[in-house]
Amino acid sequence: MRPFVLSIAVLVAAVLAVPQVTWADDDDKKSDDDEKYTIKVARFTPKGMPLEANDKVTLKSSVKISDGDGNELMNVKQNKNSLRVYEEKTLEVKEGKRTKYTRKYEKAKDVEGDEADNKPYQGRTIVFEKSDGKWSLKAEGDPELSADDLKDLSEQANRSDRPEDVLYPKKAVKVGDTWKLDPKEFAKLFDALKINPDTVKGQGKLVKAHKKGKQQWGVIEYTVTFESELGEIKKAKGQMKATIDQPIDGSGAQTKAKFEIKWTGKQTIENNCMKFGVDFVVDLTVESEHVAAKK
Numbered sequence: 615m616r617p618f619v620l621s622i623a624v625l626v627a628a629v630l631a632v633p634q635v636t637w638a639d640d641d642d643k644k645s646d647d648d649e650k651y652t653i654k655v656a657r658f659t660p661k662g663m664p665l666e667a668n669d670k671v672t673l674k675s676s677v678k679i680s681d682g683d684g685n686e687l688m689n690v691k692q693n694k695n696s697l698r699v700y701e702e703k704t705l706e707v708k709e710g711k712r713t714k715y716t717r718k719y720e721k722a723k724d725v726e727g728d729e730a731d732n733k734p735y736q737g738r739t740i741v742f743e744k745s746d747g748k749w750s751l752k753a754e755g756d757p758e759l760s761a762d763d764l765k766d767l768s769e770q771a772n773r774s775d776r777p778e779d780v781l782y783p784k785k786a787v788k789v790g791d792t793w794k795l796d797p798k799e800f801a802k803l804f805d806a807l808k809i810n811p812d813t814v815k816g817q818g819k820l821v822k823a824h825k826k827g828k829q830q831w832g833v834i835e836y837t838v839t840f841e842s843e844l845g846e847i848k849k850a851k852g853q854m855k856a857t858i859d860q861p862i863d864g865s866g867a868q869t870k871a872k873f874e875i876k877w878t879g880k881q882t883i884e885n886n887c888m889k890f891g892v893d894f895v896v897d898l899t900v901e902s903e904h905v906a907a908k909k
Contacts, residue, residue: 648788649788649789649823650786650787650788651786651787651788651820651823651830651832651862651863652785652786653782653783653787653820653832653834653862654862654863654864655778655782655860655861655862655864656861656864656865656866656867657712657867658704658712658715658867659702659703659704659866659867659906660704661704661705661706661707662703662704662705663703663704663906663907664701664702664703664906664907665701665702665703665867665868665904665905665906665907666700666701666904666905666906666907666908667698667699667700667701667702667717667902667903667904668698668699668902668903668904669696669697669698669699669900669901669902669903670695670696670697670698670900670901670902671695671696671697671898671899671900671901672693672694672695672897672898672899672901673692673693673694673695673696673896673897673898673899674691674692674693674896674897674898675690675691675692675894675895675896675897676689676690676691676894676895676896677689677690677691677892677893677894678690678892678893678894679890679891679892680890680891680893681888681889681890681891682888682889682890682891684891687890692726692727693726693727694724694725694726695724695725695726696723696724696725697721697722697723697724697725698719698721698722699719699720699721699722700717700718700719700720700721700722701717701718701720701907702715702716702717702904703715703716703718712744713743713744714741714742714743714744715741715742716739716740716741716742716754717739717740717742717767718738718739718740719733719735719736719737719738719739719740720736720737721736722735722736723736733763733766734759734763734764735753735759735763735764735767738753738754738755738759739753739754739755740752740753740754740759740764740767741753741754742767742771748772749768749771749772750768751764751767751768751771773806776803778803780795780796780799780800780802780803781795781803781818781836782818783818783820787820788820789820789821789822789823790819790820790821791819791820792817792818792819793817793818793819794816794817795814795816795817795818795836795838797811797812797813797814797815797816798811798814800814800816800838800840801814801840807840807842807852808842808843808844809840809841809842809852810840810841810842810849813839813840813841814838814839814840815838815839815840816836816837816838816839816840816854817836817837817838818834818835818836819834819835819836820832820833820834821833821834821835823862826861828865829861829863829865829866830861830862830863830865831859831860831861831862832859832860832861832862833857833858833859834857834858834859834860834862835855835856835857836854836855836856836857836858837853837854837855838853838854839851839852839853839854840852840853840854842877844877844879844894844896846881846883847877847879847881847892847894848881849879849881850877850878850879850894850896851877851878851879852875852876852877853875853876854873854874854875855873855874856871856872856873856874857871857872858870858871859871866906867904868904868905868906869902869903869904870902870903870904871900871901871902871903872899872900872901872902873898873899873900873901874897874898874899874900875897875898875899875900876895876896876897876898877894877895877896877898878894878895878896879893879894880892880893880894
């Protein structure tokens, strides 16, 4: 269960942190609440303009196992953190789509308990290049990194091109307006969560609009409930809450976002002709902040 859930955390950060933002400064001007906004988001920074990224994932899980009479046999609690700090720079763009970029990783580590695992690409610059519709990765300099060393980054890159239009309203909205999320499209976007689309109920809401210089920014909140598979658990009940502050006029690729996903559930399993009850709670928090790099 644990490796699967952590991979979900990385996926969420990759898919939903495409447009990237900072919170409004004190000099930001309040917008007119009656104004309508057609939400547009930038998928990447302009060529040659670096972006500093700080992505943190926190995973907490609790699993209780009891016998057929309800007596507790085991109670396992685990905490795991993932941190990625890097500078990203777009190198090539063709027909409005990015085809080459780099990420210079200052930090790339996973921490579980007292043990820290530094990823092979920590301290390295990774080149992402698209060919025949697929991203290929290579580390600059020596020693050479293998495909296995870059597997998690490769999986992220090849999922990041998926359109997130399902998350945004199809028409202009005012501050306070809400819109429903399409269940099938939402489940498809987050296919690694193994969501049952028939159980998805969710909406987005524009809770604030503010100016930052000439850019139009907005704070969007999402609330979604669903059922999904979680390891051996077939019908885990999930709830997602998210807040994203970002340019909504397509003028920038900065973002500050926080996603909180919680799964709960119960299931009876059989082993050696004996029945056991499994109660679980999994809390996943993804915090992502991407800002323009200082010159």
